[in-house]
Amino acid sequence: AARARGEPPGDHPGERVILELLAEGRAGRRAGAGFYDHDGDARRLWPGLSRYRQASDLSLIGAGERFLLVQIAEVLRAVRDGVIGSAAEINVGAVEATGFPRWTGGPITYLDLIGHEAGLLRVRDLAARHGPRFAWPVADASGLAALLASLRRPVAGPAA
16 A cells, blocks of 8 residues: 555554565465465465574463554554444454454443553553554544444344
8 A cells, every 4th residue: 555655565563574575476376475475275384584583582361462452553544544433343353354353342342341541551652662653643632542442333134
């Protein structure tokens, strides 16, 4: 999307790995090589991925939390930009289409579950340590509440 807008791509660590893999000709399953080596229907994780591994003290729970919070950041940017029209679209779409964990009820329900203040505190820390991709597009809890209020339209049910 950044390139389409004439901007340089972001400096996301995962994006750097993808670009390096593409430069090495590891373009995915159709190319027979990507994150996996493919041999017919069989696949095995490509051993060369180990050079991209970084030391981390991140727990599985911490990694899961980061995964959820960075997706919520993207959702909130889409809400701000007028791309998404309702909380129902976000929650159902994220769970059914993008793999957001079903147990959360979706990004907006999860945000309500963890609490707006707690979420903001956590993403501020993550953004300071890992970059702006974690930042939410609001200054404070009242800004978050105002952004989310735009989504609180009733969900249309089946015709009676």
